[in-house]
Amino acid sequence: MVCSLHCVLLFCLMAAGSVNAEMKLDCKADHMTLVWMDSRSQADTSLFRLGSCVPSSFTPREVFFNVELDDCNFRKLVTGNELNYTNDLVYSSSPDSYVHPFTLPVVCSFERPKDWFPRIYDPVFSTYGVENLVFHIGIMNADFSGPAESTTFPLGSLIPIMASVEQERHQPLLLLLEECVAATTPDLRPGSDLYPIITNMGCLVDSKSSRTKFEPREKSSELQLSLQAFRFAVAQEVYIHCTIVAWDPNGLDETKKACHYKKDHGWELLDDVAYSSLCDCCDFTCKSRKRRSLASGNGLAHKAVLGPLTITDFTS
Missing domain, CATH: 2.60.40.3210 (Zona pellucida, ZP-N domain)
Known part of the structure; x- marks a missing residue:
């Protein structure tokens, strides 16, 4: 360095x-x-x-x-x-x-170190009062085996993103992305232009009109997302703001899920297609039950900002 x-x-x-x-x-x-x-x-x-x-x-x-x-x-x-x-x-x-x-x-x-990729430091939330969780999120190479060498992506290409949570000495945890939006600033401000990627507590809405999808899980504590590079803010610095959630693998419901849209099949639940009915609310409003207070230290969520990355359009 x-x-x-x-x-x-x-x-x-x-x-x-x-x-x-x-x-x-x-x-x-x-x-x-x-x-x-x-x-x-x-x-x-x-x-x-x-x-x-x-x-x-x-x-x-x-x-x-x-x-x-x-x-x-x-x-x-x-x-x-x-x-x-x-x-x-x-x-x-x-x-x-x-x-x-x-x-x-x-x-x-x-x-900037060549092997650097974004990471969430100093987590402040714990799981059921048992030690601290450490969350990570980064832009990866094509097979998700390591960090990307470049954060510039042609329009329409796939941007590999991986989020994870360290669960050493913890009970099994399921990593979910509750919400992700793209913006041109590292902090969200009133009136900011936003591009929705994941909304409605785990619905990958961008998959309805693109090749964006969740990849099959290799570990419950990791989530891999292939995000098709969008036209929003082409040639500008783009930041992806996400809420990452660690949850009980057996506690999926309308408020804790990972759903993506499959052409000709509709909404599917990533972790168990048989329970894809949990995704039916993705076209409407997924009702939220009372959440644990994050301020109390018992929360399981963390805010993350990924970027900057740049999307290029050589045809324009």
């Missing part, structure tokens, strides 16, 4: 008066150091925070952080060929201080 940000940042902060400070940022493959210095500042250097981390050391005029990129609530985002770790240097002053509170962005940028 090669760091493209190895720098010294200079800035001027406006507080009660002018505060001239110097910040040195040194990004390594798995950690970074940051030094904030101001020989004339009246700031209380013990009040600096880098994300959730306190200073490694400080003097009356200098603050030093030496932290791992997996710590301090660093945010990880892949955009194009860059892998960015972002955080905030925050100063929280007392009400009577001459130096007002301020926040400064901190970014470490790296070349």
